[in-house]
Amino acid sequence: MSVMVEEQRKAGARQWGALAVLILPVLLVSVNNTALSFALPAISQGLRPTAAQLLWIVDVYPLILAALLIPMGSLGDRMGRRKMLVIGSTGFGLVSLLAAFAPSAEWLLAARVGTAVFGSMLLPTTLSLLRTVFRDDRQRSLAIAIWTAGFSAGAALGPIAGGFLLNHFWWGSVFLLAVPALVAxxxxxxxxxxxxKDPNPGPVDPASIVLAVATMAPVVYGIKSLATGGSPxxxxxxxxxxxLCGVLFARRQVAKDYPMLDLRFFRSARFSGGLSVNVxxxxxxxxxxFFFTQYLQLINGMDPMTSGLLMIPGLLLSILTGLGAERIARLIGVRSAVVLGLLLVAAGFFVVAFTDQMSSSTPILVAFTVMSAGTGLATTLSTDLVVSSVPESKAGAASAVSETGYEVGAVLGTAVLGGLTTAFYQAHLELPAAVDSTRAQAAHETLGGALDVAAESPLSSAIADAATAAFSAGMQWTSVFGGILVAVVALVLVRVLRADRRVRRARV
Structure with missing residues (x-):
């Protein structure tokens, strides 16, 4: 009897076909985001947005996405995850069409808002459906590894596909990448x-939805404001x-019989530990x-497409370690595999911290490759820990929290480590005394600003050398901090994940 039950749990051709379908939205959202960054110069020329509008065209997507992931995950649990996924995919495709043919910056900004709203329906529902489709632990781990690899594959395809389209068509063509795949x-x-869906979801709680949005949106916006030099x-x-809204949200969830987000999830070492790894x-x-792309393009003088191609080995290794994560976990244990992934990330930072970036770009490329391998391994297993730690009926809400961890981590990475890089650059920049105060101030703002000043000055070589040396120093000091931060978190997780025997040993 137990053998028959086990065979019924195993996924067949239909389930693996479902996985292929679930990867399509993830892949296209990832391609869409990375391709957009390469289209910004063409958008600037075509639509003539103001500096603030161009910034919001980029920033509004992660801001709204982070704010809506938890409410959309909860709504998917209630109304049906496949239904939510179909609505999100239809909307994402239609709004992408509107973005492709936007006649003005305001139109494109509104379209980016729309893609964020519909995108927030896609990510938690695809991940929670994996929990439903794959009942066997090992197969679910592999499915999540393949799902996670979709992000890395999309990030790798984005620069190539975006560069090709921008070389042959108008800037809006990058938004059309999503349409054929979403139709399929x-x-x-x-x-x-x-x-x-959740068989006993309870009523929809509009107040909790408002509080969830009012928690995430201001926090993400505040962090971005601090990171971009806004008023402290x-x-x-x-x-x-x-x-404050987060405190009110938490108190409301504790008081509700049917909370939108069950805060008891966080008592689980698997859930809280996995979420920490994602962040x-x-x-x-x-x-x-933040500093890697500037190093390649501004210091080494590479064009965006060449920079993207140099990232591909690291992204491919991220895919491979993600796909092999379940096998590695069986060999050394889930906890050890997660910690190993984080230590590889820390090692990537330390390679930059203790090597000379001015004489060769090889060390930083090696560092990115090592870090990508660690990220693929750690995040694949951590995502599985989060999703598998809750009842199937609550998979949407748990998946949304996991995705929110990714988004918050992305914002914090740019804000904290990007801010540190900029601060160290400004502290180490020593310009020739002959540079006037106005140009010196522009040079101190960013590396790009310093190189623009150098291009217009008779002291070009001295200014450029000073700026690149200061930026290299900023990269190294930031890497020291980043490496220590990740290593400390890895050591803390050794203790945290020890509390759960299912994490301490690999599933067999």
């Missing part, structure tokens, strides 16, 4: 994906508002990318 998804989804008082005020991994990755 809408055809296949009703055939292969089962419907699933302004940024701190928004963060304080978000924290810290993205802090590290996006903080690293």
């Amino acid at each position: 998804f809408l055809i296949a989804a009703p055939l292969l994906l089962p419907e699933s 008082l302004h940024g701190i005020l928004f963060i304080a508002v978000g924290v 810290v991994s993205n802090v590290a990755l996006f903080g690293f990318l």
Whole structure:
């Protein structure tokens, strides 16, 4: 009898076909985001947005996405995850069409808001449906590894596909990447994906939805404001508002019989430990990318597409370690595999911290590759820990929290590590005394500003050398901090994850 039950739990061709369908939205959202960054110069020329509008075209997507992930995950648990996924995919495809043919910056900004709203429906529902489709622990771990690899594959394809389209078509063509795949998804989804939802969801709680949005949006906005040189008082005020709303949200969830987010999830070492890994991994990755992309393009003088191609080995290794995560976990244990992944991330930072970046770009490329391998391993297993730690009926809410961890980590990475890089650069920049105060101030703002000043000055070589040396020093000091931060978190997780025997040993 037990053998028959085990065979019934095993996924067949239909379930693996469902996985292929579920990867399509994830892949396209990832491609869409990375391709957009390469289209910004063309958008600037085509639509003539103001500096504030261009910043919001980039920033509004993660801001709204982070704010809506938890409410959308909870709504998916209530109304049906497949239904939510179909609505989100349809909306994402239609709004992408509107973005592609936007006649003005305001139109494009509104379209980015729309893609964020519909995108927030996609990510938690695809992940929670994996919990429904794959009942066997090992197969679910592999499915989540393949799902996670979709993000890395999309990030790798984005620069290549975006660069090709921008070389041959107008800037809006990058938004059309999503449409064909989402049409294929809408055809296949009703055939292969089962419907699933919480059998006892309780009523929808509008007040909790408002409080969840009012918690995440101000916090993310406040962090971004501080990271981009905004008023410290302004940024701190928004963060304080978000924290206050978060306290009210938590108190309301504790008092409700049917909470939108069951805070008891956080008592689980698997849930809280996995979520911590998601946050810290993205802090590290996006903080690293902040100086890595500037190093390749501004110091080494590479064009965006060449820079993207140099990132591919690291992204491919991230995919491979993600796909092999379940096998590694069986060999050394889940806890040890997660900690190993984080230590590889820390090692990537330390390679930058203790090598000379001015004479060769090899060390930083090696560092990115090592860090990518660690990120692929750690986040694949941590995502599985989060999703598998809650009842299936609550998978949408848990998946949304996991995705929110990714988004918050991305924002914090740019804000904290990116801010440190900038601060160290400014502290180490020593310009020739002949540079006037106006140009010196512009050079102190950013590396790009310093190189612009150098291009217009008879002291070009001296200014450029001083700026690149200061930026290299900033990279190294930031990497020391980042490496120590990730290593400390890894050591803390050794103790935290020890509390759960299911984490301490690999599943067999």
